[in-house]
Amino acid sequence: PLKSGIVRYGPVLISAGLTAVIGYLIYREVPDWRQSFRVMVQGSPSWLFAGLCFVTLHMLLRAKRWGVLLQRSKQKISFKNLFSLTLVKYVVNIIPPRTGEVAASLILAKKENISASTVIAASVFERILDTVTVVVIMVVYLIFFGHRFAPDSESGKQIILAIQSYSIKIMIGMTVAMVIVVCLLRGRGWAHRLPVRIQKTAMHFVDGFHALQSGGATVQALALSIAIWLTITMQTWCLVQAYLKPFPLAGAVLLLGLTVVGVAIPTPAGAGGFQYFMSLGLVNFFGQHLSLLDPQSQAAGISNGCYITATIPVIIAGMAFLNTEGASLGRAARMSRQVQEANRYRAPELDL
Numbered sequence: 001p002l003k004s005g006i007v008r009y010g011p012v013l014i015s016a017g018l019t020a021v022i023g024y025l026i027y028r029e030v031p032d033w034r035q036s037f038r039v040m041v042q043g044s045p046s047w048l049f050a051g052l053c054f055v056t057l058h059m060l061l062r063a064k065r066w067g068v069l070l071q072r073s074k075q076k077i078s079f080k081n082l083f084s085l086t087l088v089k090y091v092v093n094i095i096p097p098r099t100g101e102v103a104a105s106l107i108l109a110k111k112e113n114i115s116a117s118t119v120i121a122a123s124v125f126e127r128i129l130d131t132v133t134v135v136v137i138m139v140v141y142l143i144f145f146g147h148r149f150a151p152d153s154e155s156g157k158q159i160i161l162a163i164q165s166y167s168i169k170i171m172i173g174m175t176v177a178m179v180i181v182v183c184l185l186r187g188r189g190w191a192h193r194l195p196v197r198i199q200k201t202a203m204h205f206v207d208g209f210h211a212l213q214s215g216g217a218t219v220q221a222l223a224l225s226i227a228i229w230l231t232i233t234m235q236t237w238c239l240v241q242a243y244l245k246p247f248p249l250a251g252a253v254l255l256l257g258l259t260v261v262g263v264a265i266p267t268p269a270g271a272g273g274f275q276y277f278m279s280l281g282l283v284n285f286f287g288q289h290l291s292l293l294d295p296q297s298q299a300a301g302i303s304n305g306c307y308i309t310a311t312i313p314v315i316i317a318g319m320a321f322l323n324t325e326g327a328s329l330g331r332a333a334r335m336s337r338q339v340q341e342a343n344r345y346r347a348p349e350l351d352l
Contacts, residue, residue, distance in 0.1 A: 091318035
């Protein structure tokens, strides 16, 4: 019972702990929360709306990419299902340990009569594409534009030079890793060296990846991944532009990289991590755009305004779509937990 309780509630407790720590760090850094709130509500409506339009485009592109990755399994998948379940992913990811990909994939697999292993593999492959694309964008940015926003100090310049050096090494490492992954997917001899239990799970997963392989699908998925992250960059720029005009477009790339790190922290919907890292970036790299009197409070207000505009509409829409599927947030989370505990990738009878 103790072990079962740790497995079930451990991620929630870790998430709550991280949320509390980040909340404390944010609270300690902000001198005047009233001023922060005043800044948050004074964003330009037209720029906030433009940012929201890019949020919508971002979700549409994600749904399109998911469909492209699954087209070998089924040519005509309902775009409505793809779009609605893309939003459902974000909603279920509110609950630790962020199993939205699994829950949404299981629902789509049942609705479209596709192998669940293939759908889950596509969702995981999307995460891989996102990681690779963000890293490539950030590495290119740091190599060619990093010096433009370096802090005005010798130590700051040295830090940027060190980051640029590590960026090149990361690119080389990622290239080697991608070659290894391709080799593993093409051959199966390595699987027989794994323990039997792990071997079964690994082969189910690899079978899902094999089902994704198609001549033009990978190229389309890569193109869509670039489009997705350029859209998110424009989304970030418009939202920050709502508060700081003029704000450099290249600066949005740096803020994008920082907020991705913040969202990766397993707090509910990335809350706290997003705000903390955006505020950190604004104060340390774009202080010239902030108030000299209280930059911390202003940065906190901007980061909160950007987070609310980019996240809350997606969660509301995702909750509505989840309700139309006849499922609740708790049921969707339980579904994905059951699949993870079963250690297999197949579509069970879903309690929806």
